[in-house]
Amino acid sequence: MQLVELDLSRNDIPEIPESISFCRALQVADFSGNPLTRLPESFPELQNLTCLSVNDISLQALPENIGNLYNLASLELRENLLTYLPESLAQLQRLEELDLGNNELYHLPETIGALFNLKDLWLDGNQLAEIPQEVGNLKNLLCLDVSENKLECLPEEISGLTSLTDLLVSQNLLQVLPDGIGKLRRLSILKVDQNKLIQLTDSIGDCESLTELVLTENQLQSLPKSIGKLKKLNNLNADRNKLTSLPKEVGGCCSLNVFSVRDNRLSRIPSEISQATELHVLDVAGNRLTYLPISLTTLRLKALWLSDNQSQPLLTFQTDTDPETGEKILTCVLLPQMPSESGCQENLPRCGALESLVNEMSDETWNERAVNRVSAIRFLEDEKDEEENEMRTLLRRATPHPGELKNMKKTVENLRNDMNAAKGLDSNKNEVNNAIDRVTTSV
Structure with a gap:
């Protein structure tokens, strides 16, 4: 009953007993990473609790009377299955940190604006289509993360976040x-x-x-x-x-x-x-x-x-x-x-690599003819019958045909002419020609 801090994170505990309410002195509790689906109904009786972490426990709902934890300063609920927030959340007037990232929230209650002491609010990785204008009341908010949602606009009232230092709205609409x-x-x-x-x-x-x-x-x-x-x-x-x-x-x-x-x-x-x-x-x-x-x-x-x-x-x-x-x-x-633009032959001089030349070849030339071409190497032994020999066959694929190599060489030679004619490259002509000669030789 005098316990102040309890860390049960990353275990296999399926349920927290209702009797935890007797731990009246408890200030810090971490139940993250357990196979929990709910918090006990008596949980809000822990009125000395200041820091609660229940990340990644498959939590589907918060107790409706969670607002009774009026001393709570940090509430971490990341990576759960929450679809809504109870109205009583607005009673957590001392709350400074609220992490609701990676849940299934479609709606943020207007009462969120009542958390006047909030400094950090993480809402990333949800399904939010809008942010209520009341969020502008959070005058002490320093960090707001609403990335990876479905937001099409931000409220004009965001101008009220006069203390804000970090605003993250990546991956929205x-x-x-x-x-x-x-x-x-x-x-x-x-x-x-x-x-x-x-x-x-x-x-x-x-x-x-x-x-x-x-x-x-x-x-x-x-x-x-x-x-x-x-x-x-x-x-x-x-x-x-x-x-x-x-x-x-x-x-x-x-x-x-x-x-x-x-x-x-x-x-x-x-x-x-x-x-x-x-x-x-x-x-x-x-x-x-x-x-x-x-x-x-x-x-x-x-x-x-x-x-x-x-x-x-x-x-x-x-x-x-x-x-x-x-x-x-x-x-x-x-x-x-x-x-x-991809697929443009004029891009090739900027690549300068044989691999790029191969990538730029047409689907008919390379993808179908080359990739699907198969040659077989067989190892025969006098004692084995022909059916067993079939099982000892190595297949060799995707070696360019000499005709394809000729086409690649012709492409490189055309590039030589284009680059020599390019404006402003006269002083580098010999260097460019030598580079292309090396590519042509390797082809």
Whole structure:
């Protein structure tokens, strides 16, 4: 009866007895990882309980009177089978940490807004289609994780989360972010990757404390000019979108250390990027760049990625002149980039590997003829009959036919001509020819 802490986690206990209610001094209890399906009805009588962990126990429902645990500060319910939350949950006025991740919640009660002292709220991995506007009442909330749900929008009232530092909304169905997000002046980490964003609100520039912004795998065609106001931004990732241009204001992100816009549709990088003097890693692979601004030479870059199979983080560049504008530019063997659509033969010069040539061959040439071709090697012994010999047969598959190799060689020779004719590569002509000669010889 004087027990203060009880840890029964990761056992095979199928049921907690009702008599646990006699442990009136109990403050910390962990029942995680047991084959439990319910908590005893007498459980809410443990009114000194401050920390309760019941993760991964196949819990289907909470006791309706769980609000009686009025001293509870931490409640962990991750990886269960909860489909709803009892209304009495709102009575846990001292609750600071609530973990409901990886359950089966379809609805979040409006009373969630009554948990005024809540600092961390995890709702990831559920089935939520919306967040009640009352969540904006959680003035002390520091971290909100609603990733891996089915959210199509966030309430405008999210602007009330004035203490929020981490907002994670990855893997949802969001097309826009509410303008009120600009009022989250303490927000440091914002992850909106794997959504359906078609635009990024201008108010993002008002998130003055933002250090990490992840926009990977959306439908963005542009970034707002206001992004240049994010003076503390350290990491900006907008890979796999539909960006056709970057605002010159991005150079205003004076603390930017890592900037990644891989697999977009960019045709140029603004020269103002050089104003981001702390930039060390720039990833622009998988775009349509014809050249790079010469201003990049003023940066102390440690890595500049132009291609998926680039062997070194930095390349040797040559200066050239843009015939259209007359300005000095930077170019190298990997520029100009080609469109990133798969199956395009023009992509092959950027790969430079025999494996890529094989992958680009037509289905009829390779998949059917080569993969399905079988030759047999048999080992015969005088004492064995022919039926037994059949069991000792080795099959050899998928060796390219000499005719296929000739086609591959012809493709490589065509690439030689294309690359020699490519603009800005004259100074590298001998190096490129030697590289292709090695590939041709191996074929």
